[in-house]
Amino acid sequence: MNEKTRKTAINAFGTICMILIALILGGILVYLTGNSPFEAYGAMLRGAFSSPQRISELFVKLIPILLMAFGVSIAYKAQLWNIGAEGQFIMSSIAATAVALYINIPIPVRFILSFIASLAAGALYAGLAGYLRNRFGANEVITTMMLNSIASYFLMYLVNGPMQDPTTDLSQSPLVPESMFFARLIGNYRLHIGIFILLAVTIMMCFFWKSSVGYRINLIGQGEMVATYAGINVKQTVMTTMMISGAFAGLAGWIETFGIQHRILDGIAADYGNISTIIALLGSLNVYGIIASACFFSVLLCGGASMQRMTEVPYSVVNVIQGLIIILVIARNMFADRLPQVSHKEKKG
Amino acid sequence: MGSILNITFFVSLFAGMIRLATPILLPALGQIYTQRAGILNLGVEGTMLMGAICGFIGACVTQNLWFGFLCGILAGMIYSLIMAWLSITMRANQVIAGIGMNILASGLASFIYRLVFGIRALPAKITSFQSLKIPVLGDIPYIGTIFFQHNILVYLTFILVPITWFILERTTYGLKIKAVGENPRAADSKGIDVARIRYSAVLVGGAYAGAGGAFMTIAYLNTFTEKVIGGFGYIAVSVVIFASFQPVRAMFGAMLFGLASALQLRLQAHGVGIPSQLLLMLPYLMTIIALVIASGKAVFPSAYTIPYSRMER
Numbered sequence: 001m002n003e004k005t006r007k008t009a010i011n012a013f014g015t016i017c018m019i020l021i022a023l024i025l026g027g028i029l030v031y032l033t034g035n036s037p038f039e040a041y042g043a044m045l046r047g048a049f050s051s052p053q054r055i056s057e058l059f060v061k062l063i064p065i066l067l068m069a070f071g072v073s074i075a076y077k078a079q080l081w082n083i084g085a086e087g088q089f090i091m092s093s094i095a096a097t098a099v100a101l102y103i104n105i106p107i108p109v110r111f112i113l114s115f116i117a118s119l120a121a122g123a124l125y126a127g128l129a130g131y132l133r134n135r136f137g138a139n140e141v142i143t144t145m146m147l148n149s150i151a152s153y154f155l156m157y158l159v160n161g162p163m164q165d166p167t168t169d170l171s172q173s174p175l176v177p178e179s180m181f182f183a184r185l186i187g188n189y190r191l192h193i194g195i196f197i198l199l200a201v202t203i204m205m206c207f208f209w210k211s212s213v214g215y216r217i218n219l220i221g222q223g224e225m226v227a228t229y230a231g232i233n234v235k236q237t238v239m240t241t242m243m244i245s246g247a248f249a250g251l252a253g254w255i256e257t258f259g260i261q262h263r264i265l266d267g268i269a270a271d272y273g274n275i276s277t278i279i280a281l282l283g284s285l286n287v288y289g290i291i292a293s294a295c296f297f298s299v300l301l302c303g304g305a306s307m308q309r310m311t312e313v314p315y316s317v318v319n320v321i322q323g324l325i326i327i328l329v330i331a332r333n334m335f336a337d338r339l340p341q342v343s344h345k346e347k348k349g
Numbered sequence: 350m351g352s353i354l355n356i357t358f359f360v361s362l363f364a365g366m367i368r369l370a371t372p373i374l375l376p377a378l379g380q381i382y383t384q385r386a387g388i389l390n391l392g393v394e395g396t397m398l399m400g401a402i403c404g405f406i407g408a409c410v411t412q413n414l415w416f417g418f419l420c421g422i423l424a425g426m427i428y429s430l431i432m433a434w435l436s437i438t439m440r441a442n443q444v445i446a447g448i449g450m451n452i453l454a455s456g457l458a459s460f461i462y463r464l465v466f467g468i469r470a471l472p473a474k475i476t477s478f479q480s481l482k483i484p485v486l487g488d489i490p491y492i493g494t495i496f497f498q499h500n501i502l503v504y505l506t507f508i509l510v511p512i513t514w515f516i517l518e519r520t521t522y523g524l525k526i527k528a529v530g531e532n533p534r535a536a537d538s539k540g541i542d543v544a545r546i547r548y549s550a551v552l553v554g555g556a557y558a559g560a561g562g563a564f565m566t567i568a569y570l571n572t573f574t575e576k577v578i579g580g581f582g583y584i585a586v587s588v589v590i591f592a593s594f595q596p597v598r599a600m601f602g603a604m605l606f607g608l609a610s611a612l613q614l615r616l617q618a619h620g621v622g623i624p625s626q627l628l629l630m631l632p633y634l635m636t637i638i639a640l641v642i643a644s645g646k647a648v649f650p651s652a653y654t655i656p657y658s659r660m661e662r
Contacts (some may be wrong), residue, residue, distance in 0.1 A: 029460065032464065033463075033464060081444045081445070081448070083448055132637065132640070132641055136640070136641045136642075136644050136645055137644040137645050138637070138640040138641050138644045139587075139590070139640065139644070141391055141444055141447070141448070141583075142391075142583050142586060142587050142636065142637075142640060143637055143640060145580065145583050146580065146583065146633040146634075146636050146637050147633075147637075149579070149580050149630070149633045150630045150633050150634065153626045153627070153629045153630045153633075154626070154627075154630070156626040157624050157626035157627055160624075160626065161624055161626075274452050274455075277448060277452070278452065281445065281449075314459075314460065314463045316456060316459040316460040316463055317460060318456075319455060319456030319457075319459060319460065320453070320456040320457055320460050321456075322452060322453075322456055323449070323452045323453025323454070323455070323456040323457060324453065326448075326449040326452050326453065327431065327435070327449050327450070327453055329449075330435055330439075330441050330442075330445055330446050330449050331435060331439055331441070
């Protein structure tokens with residue numbers, strides 16, 4: 001077993017331990033609410049796996065969260081803390097729906113245009129934060145967070161105003177033309193052809209860090225000095241990174257619009273922004289780690305929703321588990337980074 | 350539009366500005382300590398949320414607003430202890446640690462609310478602090494209404510501005526904070542315990558943030574919702590950068606945001622033709638603009654966001 005596999009194995013083991021600790025702490029919280037933790041987790045597992053329809057839901061959930069986690073992981077690798085995936089997702093679904101509803105061109109062309117508009121909306125919205133950082137030194141954590149709020153108010157404005165479905169009082173737009181819906185794969189289950197897009201992107205991601213753009217993004221993550229010495233235009237790469245990162249959220253928004261919602265509505269992003277951040281960090285920004293983490297989260301989210309329906313346990317337990325996982329992961333990463341450093345110094349001394 | 354721009358409009362606008370500046374000024378003042386010590390605590394948002402929920406529960410359970418306020422402060426300190434541990438002891442990346450703190454807080458806060466209050470049709474409510482009219486000054490026309498007819502927490506917050514300035518500029522504690530933020534190695538060689546000063550600075554910041562959160566639930570909205578902080582923590586961080594880490598400038602920065610929020614509320618109340626959702630964007634847009642203006646010029650502490658270790662050089 002070489003050094004790299006050994007490290008990966010230790011890393012994976014550490015991640016599983018973190019998840020277990022978070023689940024145990026979550027179990028204690030469930031106990032505090034006066035319920036049995038075993039029953040709660042049992043309900044969660046049954047809710048996730050007990051029927052083909054539920055398994056289909058797992059994949060439905062996996063599509064947006066895995067795509068967005070890939071997207072933010074690219075930015076994080078470059079030490080660009082894009083926490084704006086949520087806003088980028090919202091802007092993209094607005095763009096997708098607007099093209100589908102208001103641009104009267106043949107459906108196939110409209111479909112392609114909506115795809116381009118979605119990716120562009122996500123990329124440009126993230127690119128705006130990249131531009132503000134490059135040009136003015138504005139901290140991207142704060143700008144992307146503010147852009148999230150702005151995007152959700154913009155969505156609320158649209159679905160209660162100009163884009164509201166005239167036939168209802170609900171905060172939602174009319175449905176997009178039915179011929180634009182993604183085809184479903186198995187009978188009436190919600191699983192749709194978007195899963196193939198996810199598959200294609202996942203395969204692409206396996207090679208991303210070996211590509212020249214991936215290499216450059218990785219280098220600016222090592223520090224501006226390193227990248228500059230390597231002859232990389234840092235500002236340009238910051239823009240590229242942010243825009244690629246945003247385009248992933250854009251793609252997720254496009255798929256969610258035509259695959260699941262078929263319209264825009266208030267709250268369409270469903271906390272995907274935070275979740276994608278947790279998944280990316282839990283997976284140590286590694287492609288395979290992210291895939292595994294996203295699968296775990298898909299079970300946690302789908303199972304958590306049915307746990308709330310079947311037992312007295314509130315869904316917020318799931319939110320707490322998410323939060324615990326991220327704090328534990330942050331603490332773990334530091335251990336991993338610290339230990340070799342210490343031994344290195346000792347050797348020297 | 351012309352008809353609403355009368356004197357009553359401006360008086361209530363500016364009074365609202367002072368009131369709404371408070372929940373931004375409080376955490377911002379606290380973050381001045383933290384950031385001057387070299388720690389960027391982006392977890393203020395989450396810390397405020399913990400202060401908001403614990404303050405609200407404290408006030409609800411005991412029916413004593415001051416006890417609730419104290420609960421908020423304590424909750425802020427305890428919660429920020431996690432941030433201090435992650436960023437100082439574990440030397441974690443402060444940006445990730447802050448984001449993680451906010452995610453955990455949003456889960457914890459809604460869980461605690463559910464645990465204490467269960468599911469109810471109407472949200473739990475409390476009776477808030479009465480507004481306290483300052484004698485003589487409060488009677489001055491217009492000026493009195495704008496500045497001297499608020500609840501006591503508003504006055505206390507504004508009194509903290511000179512106190513914060515004094516502590517940072519005129520006491521040894523303030524000097525130590527600046528020393529560990531500028532040059533921790535030199536501070537260490539002078540016998541200052543870097544970790545201890547940084548821990549205390551994060552805790553002070555947490556206390557202020559917890560107080561700011563409690564202000565929202567027990568002295569402003571009088572109820573708790575998951576969105577009660579709504580980005581105020583991030584706004585406070587950008588106010589600190591906008592103010593170049595100076596308390597007095599932070600006060601003006603917070604008032605600017607108070608003005609934006611108050612303007613948004615006033616315009617909505619007057620039913621101006623602008624949809625409310627677009628007006629609600631105003632404070633967030635202003636935060637971005639403020640960062641754009643200030644980030645290039647602000648002089649950051651030299652050891653900003655850099656963990657300190659004796660072993661490395």
